[in-house]
Amino acid sequence: MKRSHRVYDAVKRGLDVAASTVALVVLSPVFAVVALLVRAKLGSPVIFRQQRPGRDGRLFTLYKFRTMRDAVPGTTGVDAVASDGERLTPFGRVLRSTSLDELPELVNVLRGQMSIVGPRPLLPEYLDRYNSEQSRRHEVRPGLTGWAQVNGRNALSWDERFKMDVWYVDHRSFALDARIVLRSFSAVISREGVSGPGAETMQPFGGNTGTNPTKENSR
Numbered sequence: 539m540k541r542s543h544r545v546y547d548a549v550k551r552g553l554d555v556a557a558s559t560v561a562l563v564v565l566s567p568v569f570a571v572v573a574l575l576v577r578a579k580l581g582s583p584v585i586f587r588q589q590r591p592g593r594d595g596r597l598f599t600l601y602k603f604r605t606m607r608d609a610v611p612g613t614t615g616v617d618a619v620a621s622d623g624e625r626l627t628p629f630g631r632v633l634r635s636t637s638l639d640e641l642p643e644l645v646n647v648l649r650g651q652m653s654i655v656g657p658r659p660l661l662p663e664y665l666d667r668y669n670s671e672q673s674r675r676h677e678v679r680p681g682l683t684g685w686a687q688v689n690g691r692n693a694l695s696w697d698e699r700f701k702m703d704v705w706y707v708d709h710r711s712f713a714l715d716a717r718i719v720l721r722s723f724s725a726v727i728s729r730e731g732v733s734g735p736g737a738e739t740m741q742p743f744g745g746n747t748g749t750n751p752t753k754e755n756s757r
Contacts, residue, residue, distance in 0.1 A: 546711065547678070554654055558647040565641060572603055572638055579629045580604050585642055590659035593679045598651040600659060601642035605630030637726050643682050655715040656681025657703035660743070667745035668700075675703035678710065685714075688721035692740040 562569075576584045583604060590600040606625040626634075633639040646652040652659065659680035665673075685706040686699045694702070706714070 543710065550653065550712075550715070551650065554647050554650075557654055558644045562644050562648065565644075568638070569641060572633070572641065575629070576603050576633075579627065580607065586639075589662055590680070591662055591665055591676060592651050592659060593676060595665055595673075595676050597662060598646065598649075601645055603633055603639040603642060605633045605639050640682060647682065651679070653679040653681045655683060655718050657684050657706060658687060664743050667743060669746055671704060672700045672746075674707055675700065677707050683718060683722040683725075685718060688718055688725050691725065696741075696743050 586604045657675040686702040
């Protein structure tokens with residue numbers, strides 16, 4: 539690792555602690571209102587928890603506000619499980635499109651499992667599907683927002699997304715982070731790229747062979 543990156547990473551951690559602490563205090567009324575609405579409209583649990591890989595691929599528990607109903611039989615057959623589109627309510631779509639469902643991840647930032655800016659944390663089962671270049675996205679902490687999120691979000695192909703993640707790892711700096719944060723506000727307001735092409739969420743990553751052996755766990 540470059541010396542400049544070591545210094546940057548150390549200072550960035552301090553900024554992450556400060557920013558997440560202030561945000562958790564200032565946004566506490568928003569947390570309370572969203573939590574009450576999730577409880578009223580979707581029931582318990584209010585917080586969605588899922589294992590995700592962080593820096594160096596180490597697993598941690600990710601926190602989000604719940605946006606989907608419980609898994610139930612779907613409409614395509616007796617043994618089918620409801621799709622994300624069937625489970626996602628209008629209220630859940632609003633939470634996703636405004637990124638309000640991501641607010642509990644500030645706790646992950648405070649704990650040092652995530653950063654304000656970095657590649658988004660994906661699913662553990664993807665770890666064995668990355669090639670060596672794609673795996674480099676785990677050289678830094680995952681983030682609440684990232685370079686891919688302000689350049690297309692879920693509308694990107696997996697290949698495009700991973701290239702942007704690795705580009706960020708190689709070019710990370712305070713100036714770039716500031717640029718990403720500012721563009722994130724614009725992306726949230728425009729609500730662009732919330733869904734993947736032809737789906738409510740991003741299509742699962744099946745590896746570099748063109749297959750999709752598993753379905754992404756829903757929140």
